[in-house]
Amino acid sequence: MVVSKAVYKGFILLMLLLTCVRVESATVEFQVNWPEWSQENRIEFYNTAVDVADRDGDGNTTEIINSNLVTTRYGGENAICVPGFCTLPAVANTSFSQNYTFNNVPSGNYRIVMYDDFGDGWNGGGTLTVLVNGTNIGTVTTTTSVTSTNVFTISDTPTGTTAQTCSDANLTNAWSNLGASPQATAGAIPVSISTTDTGPAGWVFSSDTMNTINAWSSAAVQGRTSLGVLFEWDPTPGANGFEPVYQATNSDGVVNDNDPGGEGTMDISFGGRTVNNAIVHIDRVGGIGAGVTNSSRWGINTAGVTLGRLAGVGHFATYTNNTFQRDMLVVSANTESSTNTATGTAAGSVVYQGEYSTLSLGLDGIGLEGAGGDGMEMVVCVPQADLSLTKTVDNSNPNVGENVTYTLTVTNNGPDATNDIQVRDLLPAELDFVSATESQGSFASGSGIWTVGTLANGASATLDIVVSPNTAGVITNEAEIINADRIDPDSEFRSGLATDDLADGIADDDEASVDINAGVVDVSVTKSSSNDFIPGGTDTYTIIVSNAGPSDAIGLLVSDNLPSGVTLSGSWSCTPSAAGSSCNSASGGAAGGTSVSVTVNVAAGEQVTITVPVEYSADPTDY
Known part of the structure; x- marks a missing residue:
């Protein structure tokens, strides 16, 4: 199966607006290794928020600084020079390996662009490994004359793996109403999708099928029917048909506000029911265009909800600022999901931890002039x-x-x-x-x-x-x-x-x-015998249970354990005095028995009589 929803014609540079803002700074290290380096090679590292002026006079704010610089966009306190440009003569077509460190880089959204297309033909093959506070967040490799990362946030912290179970019986399967508000059922819970967008953006839904790479927290997700999601923005080509570097478009009337590509929200609703910890299984997020990685970043708009990572391939990136995306620092080589971090779109499972009836996901897109967009597939599971x-x-x-x-x-x-x-x-x-x-x-x-x-x-x-x-x-x-x-x-x-x-x-x-x-009852019990005690003789005990009320006495247990030497000479009998009273047994026991047990109901003002025939042992040692 070949699905290419994350791959688009032309040269694509996808940029994302990230809303994670923290008061902190970081140390960013570049480890550069270029097999053929010359004057035209260049690496740019810059904060997207400061690209607001036409510094090179070319009529737009997409700046190309023609020098061998590793720098923030406009230099300043975080700028350093490539030593070969600052202190040594530039030498054409020689290998180049050098590490560079930016200290106290402020929190924000950054982008890296690598150039190798000025004068000496196509060389390519340069790599740039990026470390943030000592942690390797990925390697960029030049695969075209201009290679660019997506925007990434310096303060991003990858999430660890959490645990959440959801029965396979509760996975969504077929989706309907794809042209308006897609609908499915997760077990007994209805799931529906609604979207909004601003700027030159729009959503497209389709019926798709998940891959079979076992990247999810449930093996049943493999090959399952899924909802295909495509968010497209900035569909109008630039003057040259495309722009090789980030080109802002003003979609909402606010110039250079970092959202020119349009914004979108996807609301996942659960039929008005409040659910806990819904799981979304994701496939084919991110991809490649013209040798440049692309990936939309999905955040959470619903207050109090946090994202937890359940499973995923190595390039399925999940962050503590409650976002997920494909790792933008690794260039993908094909359109299908893959467990190889250097190839393929990303796949994995996340849980949205919290309690909610609607889960609102936000996506910000900034892209190349024309054909900006990204896709994914999803299967939802609602624990029940x-x-x-x-x-x-x-x-x-x-x-x-x-x-x-x-x-x-x-x-x-x-x-x-x-x-x-x-x-x-x-x-x-x-x-x-x-x-x-x-x-x-x-x-x-x-x-x-x-x-x-x-x-x-x-x-x-x-x-x-x-x-x-x-x-x-x-x-x-x-x-x-x-x-x-x-x-x-x-x-x-x-x-x-x-x-x-x-x-x-x-x-x-x-x-x-x-x-x-x-009830309130006044119950009394009397017991009498008809004969005097004579060893070897017989007698009759009479037990009377009376209820002076005012309520009926229900379920009274009457028991009489006969003394040593005394046994039943026959069955005992139970007789109520009126219809409102009763015995659970009219008679019971047998000759030789040693106890009486009967449950009686005695109406107010009534009584129950239990008659017990006995005989006395003639053997004095029995007493």
């Missing part, structure tokens, strides 16, 4: 975890003052693991807190928040809360999931208990509610 909550109670009809236990279970139905889970069960005033037992995490009874922590896909956690009702009547206890670091595809924990989360008429599975009916 379908959390559900259930709640049960061990006794739905307790008496006032009696302990009951609520059990909450939170389950992660995936497909991703999720962290920072919190469940809130704020007890109503009618319930007194007794204790809590968590399978994981911790419960704060004052706030009612259970900090669950992390759940893997398919995992569950439980919380038992023991309470005691202090008021008679129906008591409702509600609980809800209130936080997680993944979007829940079928619920929205920010909506609250009283809201249909997604306005879909479907019960929300991130909340649960249980009612109990607490």
Whole structure:
């Protein structure tokens, strides 16, 4: 597959506007090695912000200083001379190797241009390695008569690699509506793209396919359907058809404000849902034109969001100022992504860390007169975890003052693991807190928040809360999931208990509610026997459970463990006095048994009678 969206006809010099401004300075070192060096060879190193005057009188502000200088654009405190020009006679066509150091270079946007086309034909092959504060940020090699880097920021600091997972089930696949606002689905979450642009700029979208070089944090990205993105600016050729050096165009009425090529924004929206840590897999960013590297730089406009690098080839550059691009100091030799830092467009994966419903990316473009632009492809992944909550109670009809236990279970139905889970069960005033037992995490009874922590896909956690009702009547206890670091595809924990989360008429599975009916009872128990104790004789015990009310007594457990030497002579029986009372068993036990156990409900003002036939052992040693 050959894709050339990052390669354009003509001679292209892409320049980027970077918004990273820091109060700091740097030491910049050039390590120059040119196999054939003569008077016409030249290296220019300059801050783009000071190119504001027509210093050489050629009618524009694209300055060509015809001398063998390694210098900032206009000299000054950061200018130094090539020793062969300053102190020694210029010698034609000799090899040249020299290091140069710029101290206290202020923070800003800089550009390097290498020339080898004045008088002695095409020599080429010169290299310039650039070190910033001792760190090698790349090597420029002359591959044409004029070789230029893109603009780069002296204060750039490469990012380290971070970690973020996202199930392959949540990757975007087919994109639609490419002519207006491209749309796709990341798992259950809709993804849509909208753009703006200023100046002579515009966006073009297409359906494409990712490469197969395994440059991403998920192998499933290889060969996947992607959204092709092309941002084009400055389409009008200059007077000569092209300009060999940076040529400003005034697109917005502000002269020399460093954005003549137009600006653009790409907003990635998620159907109104708030997502966390969306991942963008990127392919084919940057490229080559007329032997000159090009690469747009993508920044973040959304406040509070930071960029993290997940994976990428060596020339996929990610910086702590929250931008990514292809390394502009390495000339690419083809149009496809490659793991070789000297060839190919760049590819990698980034995570946009934070919480947002729209992710706004900014791109600034300054380019050659005519055909300025850069492309990339993208696949989006939105981490998702379908959390559900259930709640049960061990006794739905307790008496006032009696302990009951609520059990909450939170389950992660995936497909991703999720962290920072919190469940809130704020007890109503009618319930007194007794204790809590968590399978994981911790419960704060004052706030009612259970900090669950992390759940893997398919995992569950439980919380038992023991309470005691202090008021008679129906008591409702509600609980809800209130936080997680993944979007829940079928619920929205920010909506609250009283809201249909997604306005879909479907019960929300991130909340649960249980009612109990607490009562006030006055229960008494009496026990009597019909015969006197005679070893070897028989007797009948009568147990009467009475309830003086005012509430019905529900679920009373009556148990009687017979003393040593006494056993059942037959089955016991249980008889309620009225229809409002009941026994869970009309009879039970058998001859030889030693205990009675029965659960009864006793209506207010009623009673239950349990009749227990027994016999006494004739052996005195049994007592």
